[in-house]
Amino acid sequence: MAIITFSSPTLHRDVTVYATAGDTKTVLSLAEKNDVRIPHDCREGDCGSCLIEVKYLAGKPKMAIDLTDKEKATLQSLGRITAAQIEDAEVNHVAPPFRLACQFIARDEDMIIAFTGEPGGA
Ligand code: FES
Numbered sequence: 001m002a003i004i005t006f007s008s009p010t011l012h013r014d015v016t017v018y019a020t021a022g023d024t025k026t027v028l029s030l031a032e033k034n035d036v037r038i039p040h041d042c043r044e045g046d047c048g049s050c051l052i053e054v055k056y057l058a059g060k061p062k063m064a065i066d067l068t069d070k071e072k073a074t075l076q077s078l079g080r081i082t083a084a085q086i087e088d089a090e091v092n093h094v095a096p097p098f099r100l101a102c103q104f105i106a107r108d109e110d111m112i113i114a115f116t117g118e119p120g121g122a
Pocket of ligand 1: 039040041042043044045046047048049050051074100101102103
């Protein structure tokens with residue numbers, strides 16, 4: 001089970017939710033299910049409006065670091081991931097700090113998801 005805490009100036013207080021292991025919902029869907037409003041538009045990984053910053057908490061191995069091709073391209077166009085970070089994610093399983101909530105599926109990590117509330121503002 002993943003413990004995910006959403007943190008944003010738009011929230012009255014941080015919201016912590018539990019994602020069941022094996023759940024294939026994106027972080028955006030998980031947020032919506034829990035009335036956390038992360039800005040979004042396309043839901044396809046194209047627009048970048050659902051940009052989030054991910055801080056992993058210690059204790060569990062990082063697992064959900066697979067980036068879709070669209071997510072890689074969009075994060076690069078936003079200047080939020082480098083080619084070296086992509087290689088590090090794919091080769092060394094080092095998670096990048098920024099993700100797209102509509103593409104990112106949490107597995108079994110505990111993390112803080114931060115967003116400003118502005119589209120693409122992480
Ligand atoms: Fe457009 Fe996520 S909503 S990239």
